[in-house]
Amino acid sequence: HLLRCTDYTGLPLCPRLSTSNPPFLPCSAHIERYTTMFQTLPKIELHTHLEGCAPPSFIQQLASEKNIDIAKIFAADGGYAFENFDHFLQVYEAACTTLQTPEDFRRLTFAVLEETAKHGVVYMETFVSPDFCGGGDLVAWRDYVAAMEDAATEAEMRFGITLRGIVTGIRHFGHESCIPAAHCAADTFGSFITGYGMAGGEMVGRPADYTRSFDIARDAGMPLTCHAGEWGGAAMVAETIKHLKVARIGHGIGAIDDPALVQHIAETGIVLEVCPGSNVVLNAVSGWDAHPIVKLRDAGVKVTVSTDDPPFFHTTMSYEYEMLSKTFGWTQADFDAVTETALNAAFCDDQTRQRVAARLG
Numbered sequence: 164h165l166l167r168c169t170d171y172t173g174l175p176l177c178p179r180l181s182t183s184n185p186p187f188l189p190c191s192a193h194i195e196r197y198t199t200m201f202q203t204l205p206k207i208e209l210h211t212h213l214e215g216c217a218p219p220s221f222i223q224q225l226a227s228e229k230n231i232d233i234a235k236i237f238a239a240d241g242g243y244a245f246e247n248f249d250h251f252l253q254v255y256e257a258a259c260t261t262l263q264t265p266e267d268f269r270r271l272t273f274a275v276l277e278e279t280a281k282h283g284v285v286y287m288e289t290f291v292s293p294d295f296c297g298g299g300d301l302v303a304w305r306d307y308v309a310a311m312e313d314a315a316t317e318a319e320m321r322f323g324i325t326l327r328g329i330v331t332g333i334r335h336f337g338h339e340s341c342i343p344a345a346h347c348a349a350d351t352f353g354s355f356i357t358g359y360g361m362a363g364g365e366m367v368g369r370p371a372d373y374t375r376s377f378d379i380a381r382d383a384g385m386p387l388t389c390h391a392g393e394w395g396g397a398a399m400v401a402e403t404i405k406h407l408k409v410a411r412i413g414h415g416i417g418a419i420d421d422p423a424l425v426q427h428i429a430e431t432g433i434v435l436e437v438c439p440g441s442n443v444v445l446n447a448v449s450g451w452d453a454h455p456i457v458k459l460r461d462a463g464v465k466v467t468v469s470t471d472d473p474p475f476f477h478t479t480m481s482y483e484y485e486m487l488s489k490t491f492g493w494t495q496a497d498f499d500a501v502t503e504t505a506l507n508a509a510f511c512d513d514q515t516r517q518r519v520a521a522r523l524g
């Protein structure tokens with residue numbers, strides 16, 4: 164029956180389509196075909212965490228090589244097990260204890276890029292935290308960066324995906340801990356490390372407490388991003404913009420509750436790194452159809468789409484696209500628009516931007 168159909172992105176539409184909500188639900192016989200279709204669209208993602216891209220099997224392998232007992236972070240099916248955001252952060256930190264040497268990061272970076280490239284991602288930015296490199300071995304920071312860059316260069320040749328790193332302070336480790344992280348960022352700012360940011364628990368301190376680390380990175384000429392409004396609501400987003408003067412916001416979905424703030428974000432061109440699947444799994448929103456990404460975009464905000472921590476949140480870029488298509492009826496034009504926004508908002512140099520643009524076809 165495929166031949167009799169047309170669909171929202173050019174592929175034949177299954178005649179057994181559900182007309183209920185979500186509007187475009189292919190029958191199960193076609194799910195695989197649709198996934199493949201979304202898989203091959205060229206994509207850019209600006210918001211991933213390198214450690215959070217580690218598959219459970221990778222972390223389990225490192226744990227057994229080093230005799231570290233972290234069995235409690237895994238569910239019976241071998242996936243990561245967590246109940247809520249705070250628990251997620253604990254599980255995340257436990258997984259990071261297995262990442263000890265630059266060689267561990269070389270292996271991780273290569274494995275992540277091989278997997279991500281399978282979903283059509285041609286350019287990816289990833290947060291990496293000095294606090295999670297060998298348990299915070301800041302003296303050896305340059306060796307960790309060299310190992311990641313090495314793996315990224317090899318993966319670019321093999322899989323046609325470019326990676327850039329954003330050094331990240333961990334907010335719930337306190338603002339004092341973000342200052343050395345920002346110095347690490349400034350010391351390695353260059354071809355691979357291209358930005359500074361902050362992740363971690365949001366309800367800790369006020370954005371104003373963290374200005375010093377952002378000032379250090381800004382003074383070094385680095386572009387800036389900060390997680391805000393994943394949990395903290397519109398006020399957190401507003402304060403982050405005011406005090407930290409970032410070009411991009413990680414998540415930022417809480418802004419939706421303040422129309423004046425949404426208008427400000429739209430007018431200033433601050434880019435939101437939206438991670439819908441992450442928000443759904445962590446219950447930052449009640450479900451896909453409650454996600455504000457379309458409302459934000461329609462209010463003129465520059466939105467992009469990313470996975471955050473794919474194996475933790477059971478997502479991939481193909482799955483994000485599939486769900487945006489099913490939930491909101493996104494078509495090729497919608498995907499092209501987020502890709503263009505992401506390309507322009509990427510923290511890489513313009514030569515890299517042009518090379519990536521050529522891969523978008």
Ligand code: HPA
Binds near residue numbers: 215255362364393441
């Ligand atoms: N939010 C904040 N911190 C994080 C996340 C996230 O989704 N993932 C890894 N660190």
Ligand code: ZN
Binds near residue numbers: 211212362390471
């Ligand atoms: Zn994140």
